[in-house]
Amino acid sequence: MKAVYALYADPDSAQLAVDSLRREGVAERSITVISSEPFEEYEFSRRDKPTWIFWLATAGGAVGLILAYLLASTTQRLWPLVTGGMPIVAMWPNLIIMFELTMLGAIIVTVITLLITARLPTIRSKLYDPEVSSGKILVGVENAPDDSIEKLKQTLRATGGEVNAG
Numbered sequence: 549m550k551a552v553y554a555l556y557a558d559p560d561s562a563q564l565a566v567d568s569l570r571r572e573g574v575a576e577r578s579i580t581v582i583s584s585e586p587f588e589e590y591e592f593s594r595r596d597k598p599t600w601i602f603w604l605a606t607a608g609g610a611v612g613l614i615l616a617y618l619l620a621s622t623t624q625r626l627w628p629l630v631t632g633g634m635p636i637v638a639m640w641p642n643l644i645i646m647f648e649l650t651m652l653g654a655i656i657v658t659v660i661t662l663l664i665t666a667r668l669p670t671i672r673s674k675l676y677d678p679e680v681s682s683g684k685i686l687v688g689v690e691n692a693p694d695d696s697i698e699k700l701k702q703t704l705r706a707t708g709g710e711v712n713a714g
Contacts, residue, residue, distance in 0.1 A: 551675050552700045553580070553688025554709025559587045562685040565707040566592040572703055574689055580675050582686040592687075601661045605654045612653020616646040677712065 556562040562581065569579050581592045620642040628636045662668075675688050687709065689700055697713065704711045 550692050550694065550697065550713075551688055551690045552692050552697055552704065552711070552713050553675055553677065553686050554704035554707070554711045555677060555679050555684040555686055556707075556709050557684060559583075559590050559592075559685060561708045562587075562687050563590045563592050565687040565704055565709055568703050568707050569687070569689065569700070572699065574700070578689050578691065580686070580688045580690055582676065582680050584680055584683055587685075599665070601658060601665070604661050605658045608657025609650045609654035613646055613650040615653070616649030617642065619649070620645045 554565060556565060562583075566579060566581060570576070621637045624637045624642075630636070675686070675690050677684070677686055680686050687704065692700055701711050701713070
């Protein structure tokens with residue numbers, strides 16, 4: 549993996565580096581920013597985009613609800629226990645099973661969605677430097693083209709970073 553990154557002591561210079569990389573034409577998804585603490589007042593920490601996790605969890609819950617009803621009612625119809633004029637498929641006892649499988653469906657879909665969106669487990673190594681644990685902020689470009697590595701190093705150096713190449 550060809551990566552160029554720099555370590556910054558303060559978030560202002562890290563934001564300046566991100567802005568400079570954007571001006572150089574580096575794609576947003578290629579820029580990596582890693583810090584040991586959140587800097588929500590800076591734009592480099594806001595890379596959020598709309599997520600489908602709520603809708604997928606709802607769909608997982610709906611599938612769990614339907615499967616729970618089918619499981620409970622089919623079981624009661626296949627092995628009917630007639631109890632003094634009460635219906636074979638009684639909804640009140642089934643609500644417990646329906647609730648549990650609804651939650652199970654929503655939780656399973658949420659965990660799977662989280663793993664997919666977080667790209668876990670990762671196969672390739674990610675850009676990291678142990679100095680991040682000491683409070684530094686890493687700003688870098690992963691998979692940089694060979695012809696632009698020197699220009700990226702100059703850009704990161706000009707913004708006050710300790711430049712490294714990985």
